[in-house]
Amino acid sequence: MQHRQGALAFDAAFNLTEPWTVLFGPSGSGKTTILRAIAGLMRPAAGRIVLHGATTTTLFDTAAGISLPAYRRGVRLAAQVAALFPNMTVRQNIAYGVPAASAEIVDEALQRFRLTGLADSMPWKLSGGERQRVAVARAATSAITVSTGSLLLLDEPFAGLHLPLRDELLDDLRSWLAAKKTPVLSVTHDVGEAFQLAAEVIKFSDGSVLEQGPVETVLAEERTRLLDQLSRLQQRQ
Known part of the structure; x- marks a missing residue:
């Protein structure tokens, strides 16, 4: 994908080869823009985006003149801000876009x-963290029930949760999506989260891919630096 957004020039190319892939990089490096391009919420200047599943679908290709609208892509996105339907209950929000034949998946998601x-409950009665959980549940259930190839995009939706709950939800989500064979591309700048997921990592900076591989290899330096910082903090206490 080639694109320019303000002073940031994108020149990014990568393949998703594992069930869960983490797009890791600092704030402002362009991670969210990549997700929006895959989801069909923005149009890159040039490039090609292909979704592989039961069938191979070209989502975007400037050379071929292809740009599928977002609603025709088997891609679901849970963003940092939970945009729920205010006139629907939690159950109705999660069930939105789920085929009637797959209604039992809603109860599974609630659990x-x-x-x-x-x-x-209505969205206005929920806390911020609860709204985020509903948004992720809605995106996940919709991605799971897509009849053709699907991809779930997560843009740091658990960032505001307490760490124990976040870690528990991530573990549950990872096992659930693996069982349903639904691939994930998630965004984070949290080293601990990337290691907890034990996922493939794409290190991203200034609109470009720096490195891709196992988290233990790609983020070894960041992990060492984080452990050193924690050690110094403990020594001061």
Whole structure:
């Protein structure tokens, strides 16, 4: 993908080869723009985006003149800000876009995301963290039930949660999506989160891919630096 956004020039190319891939980089490096381009929420200046699943679908290709609208892509996005339907309950939000034949997946999502007791609540009654969980549950259930190839995009949707709950939800989500064979591309700048997921990592900076591979290799330097910082903090206490 080639694109320019303000002073940031994108020249990014990568393949997703593992069930869960983490796009890792500092704030402002262009990670969210990459997700938006894949989801069809913005149009790159040039490039090609292909989704491989039961069938291979070209989502975007400037050379071939292809640009599928977002609603025709088997891609679902949970962003940093939870945009829920204000006139729908939690259950109705999660069920949006789920085929009637797959209705049982909604109950499964409510349980996985600790939302069963809030199923009949309206969004305005929820805390910020609860709204985020509903948004992720909605995107995940929709991606799982796409009939052709699908991809779930996560743009740091758990960033505002307490760490124990975030870690628990990530573990549950990873096992659930792996069982449903739904691939994930998630964004983070949190080294601990990347290691917890034990995922393939794409290190991203200034609109370009710097390195791709196992988290233990790609983020070894960042992990060492983080452990050193924690050690110094403990020594001061």
